[in-house]
Amino acid sequence: AVVNALVAASGQLGLPHRTGIIESKDAFYAEIRAGSMPLADELTRRWSAYRQAGVLASEMEAAALFVIAAWKGLRAGCVVQVSDNQYAGHHLGPEIPMDDTIRVAVEAVRGLIRSDLMGPND
Template identity: 45%
Template sequence: MYIQSKEVLDSEGRQYHIKCKKGDVGRYVLLPGDPFRTDIIARHLDTPQLVAHNREHKVWTGTLLGEKVTVASTGMGCPSTAIAVEELIHCGAECIIRVGTCGKVCDASFDESLSGVVITGAVRDEGTTIHYVPIEYPAIANRHVVDALSRAAKARGFNFAEGIAQCKDSFYGQHDPDSMPNSARLHERWEAWRKAGVMASEMETAALFVIASIRGVRAGAVMAYFAMNDETIEMACDAVRILIEQDRAAQ
């Protein structure tokens, strides 16, 4: 039995931050950070409808293969991602795929033929998830979601690696470490991630993976290098179709 978080509702009985109720959200959810990207991703669904938009959280719901699928934005960073994921799970989400962007870390990630990474796990280099579980607990993607994303990429001829992400709290700690009083530590840790073969640097996957694991839902992520592209969206939608068909076959 997985531990579920307490629902915090507004005066109309909606989730306090995402402003959704049960029935508004599908079992399958695509999770960008930017609310404006939800509009782009929602066009890939059948009959998408705008459900809610509050703060950084914009929510659309449509269908794929006749199943309800939701697109919801998290905003930037693990704190707001954790809120969105908890509240989406309260509304019925069972399989969540982050669709985002990332930077490059290790030498292999600078292969110019790569469009991005299917994330298999995350370095918990952030502060949100220690409020959930000790740091020794791994932040890992669901293997079936990873497989569906990788199969989707292969079927379309897209070149995405599989690999680990460093999930951080500070964008400028990565891009301007020398301006930080803590610069020596930042450089040392970045070199450790590089030597360890970390393929991506981003700000949300650790929260998604840890919360999904302890709440008993499936999660994965596909990240484009530097800028969102249609490949990641197409892969994520195809992966949802694969998972829908697998879930139907298992019933």
């Protein structure tokens, strides 16, 4: 429901979006500077496998939020704003301004609230 609400909010606001799999990690530099890390070959192979599997982005918090939400019986979603392409070696800058990204999240929550208030049969 949360992903659908985020997609709908992006559409309502006329903003671009992508949906897909992201990878959560606990070591920021293990990915972007794998060559300088212990186990560099393993880290490089791991990210290559993620890319081959269609992983769109990497971040550091979402997995914990999804686990806690599932444990507590709550809904969760994730909005990420990509700013760098480590493989091309350059800073991309956000595709849309951060304020617009926040507007998508807020509108999605509003949509979920409206849906909850209307109930399952409305």
